[in-house]
Amino acid sequence: MYADFQFEIYLNGLNDVLPSLPADLTRLEALAREKLPPEAYDYIAGSAGTGDTAVANREAFRRRRIVPRMLRGVTGGDLSTRVLGAELPAPLLLGPVGVLRIAHPEGELAVARAARSLGLPMVLSTAASHSMEEVAEVAGPRWYQLYWPGDRDLAVSFLERAAAAGYTALVVTLDTFTLAWRPGDLDNAYLPFLRGVGIQNYLADPVFTAEAGEDPIAHWAGVFGNPGLTWDDLAFLREHWDGPIALKGIQQSDDARRAVDAGMDGIVVSNHGGRQVDGAVASLDALPIVAHAVGDQIEVLFDSGVRTGADVVKALALGAKAVLLGRPYVYGLALDGEEGVRHVLRCLLAELELTLRLSGHDGVAALSSESLFEQPT
Numbered sequence: 598m599y600a601d602f603q604f605e606i607y608l609n610g611l612n613d614v615l616p617s618l619p620a621d622l623t624r625l626e627a628l629a630r631e632k633l634p635p636e637a638y639d640y641i642a643g644s645a646g647t648g649d650t651a652v653a654n655r656e657a658f659r660r661r662r663i664v665p666r667m668l669r670g671v672t673g674g675d676l677s678t679r680v681l682g683a684e685l686p687a688p689l690l691l692g693p694v695g696v697l698r699i700a701h702p703e704g705e706l707a708v709a710r711a712a713r714s715l716g717l718p719m720v721l722s723t724a725a726s727h728s729m730e731e732v733a734e735v736a737g738p739r740w741y742q743l744y745w746p747g748d749r750d751l752a753v754s755f756l757e758r759a760a761a762a763g764y765t766a767l768v769v770t771l772d773t774f775t776l777a778w779r780p781g782d783l784d785n786a787y788l789p790f791l792r793g794v795g796i797q798n799y800l801a802d803p804v805f806t807a808e809a810g811e812d813p814i815a816h817w818a819g820v821f822g823n824p825g826l827t828w829d830d831l832a833f834l835r836e837h838w839d840g841p842i843a844l845k846g847i848q849q850s851d852d853a854r855r856a857v858d859a860g861m862d863g864i865v866v867s868n869h870g871g872r873q874v875d876g877a878v879a880s881l882d883a884l885p886i887v888a889h890a891v892g893d894q895i896e897v898l899f900d901s902g903v904r905t906g907a908d909v910v911k912a913l914a915l916g917a918k919a920v921l922l923g924r925p926y927v928y929g930l931a932l933d934g935e936e937g938v939r940h941v942l943r944c945l946l947a948e949l950e951l952t953l954r955l956s957g958h959d960g961v962a963a964l965s966s967e968s969l970f971e972q973p974t
């Protein structure tokens with residue numbers, strides 16, 4: 598049971614049981630802000646444009662309310678589930694976040710260790726600041742996130758390296774072929790790759806090494822600016838990746854159906870945490886529409902705005918099989934490395950389990966849209 602340490606905390610005090618971080622995960626952002634270099638904090642916490650979509654992501658969660666049911670003989674509260682062919686102890690993954698060394702020197706390694714200690718999959722970003730092979734050495738279950746380079750040889754080399762290093766599923770991010778207008782980073786003139794953090798991931802790659810020495814921004818744009826991709830190109834990925842593939846950044850039902858038609862195994866309903874299209878629909882608002890459009894034909898995952906266990910309950914009730922966590926674990930990383938990430942995950946899982954049981958659900962499979970009430974706007 599994930600919540601077992603709850604009484605231990607009451608008996609001994611939070612800080613004897615967990616690192617000296619608050620149990621209220623929504624307070625971590627303010628603490629991380631005090632610790633991180635200002636431009637790194639702004640990059641992590643920031644979003645596109647006015648931040649409208651990032652705010653809408655949270656509002657969409659607030660608008661939905663859990664409706665607790667009583668006397669339902671709730672005993673266990675089983676969180677385990679099966680996603681893209683993998684048995685997960687809980688419907689939670691660590692979403693792909695690039696350049697984690699800007700938050701902590703151990704970066705992706707610390708995150709991988711924390712995820713492994715709880716048996717949760719980590720989705721490693723193409724833009725990771727440790728190579729996928731280094732991360733694989735310390736990671737447990739692992740998936741690989743692809744920023745799809747225009748150069749097909751480079752794309753194949755990423756896929757082959759990921760498969761060889763034991764990454765079992767592929768998450769292809771479609772919504773970030775170029776960075777959005779992000780005023781905070783523009784005001785700071787800050788892009789992590791400029792500090793030579795992000796691109797280190799590729800130095801082990803012969804194709805990339807040939808290009809090294811070039812201006813890193815021009816290099817990034819040249820390599821990953823691949824806006825001409827279409828649905829037809831997905832056949833290429835199928836040809837070069839044997840495991841399951843999920844498309845990340847889906848927000849619309851026709852796009853979701855096209856993913857089914859293209860033979861994909863999953864989609865991640867996501868607006869990149871509001872970091873790409875400012876004014877875009879809140880990801881949680883898109884979720885039930887997309888989930889309804891595809892039914893059981895493809896697995897639906899979700900991210901953008903998840904901050905608490907109750908949020909996970911809401912996303913699952915609206916049709917997600919599992920959720921990906923973004924910024925919260927990065928704040929934990931910034932505050933206390935591996936321990937900080939584990940703290941975030943343990944608190945979130947405990948709260949998820951308690952919320953599920955207290956609202957009358959004997960496991961994640963018992964959730965449905967009837968578990969929620971939507972407040973009129």
Ligand SMILES: Cc1cc2nc3c(=O)[nH]c(=O)nc-3n(C[C@H](O)[C@H](O)[C@H](O)COP(=O)(O)O)c2cc1C
Pocket residue numbers: 640641642692693694695696722723724742770845867868869870871872900901902903921922923924925
């Ligand atoms: C600092 C930062 C870097 C990110 N880097 C990546 C990335 O490399 N690849 C990717 O697919 N998504 C990336 N994302 C998006 C996350 O995977 C995820 O969609 C988003 O953070 C979810 O929203 P949340 O932060 O509100 O939980 C990044 C997000 C942040 C905050």
Ligand SMILES: CC(C)CC(=O)C(=O)O
Pocket residue numbers: 695724773776795869872
């Ligand atoms: C483009 C990336 C390296 C990182 C990313 O996805 C982001 O900053 O949102």
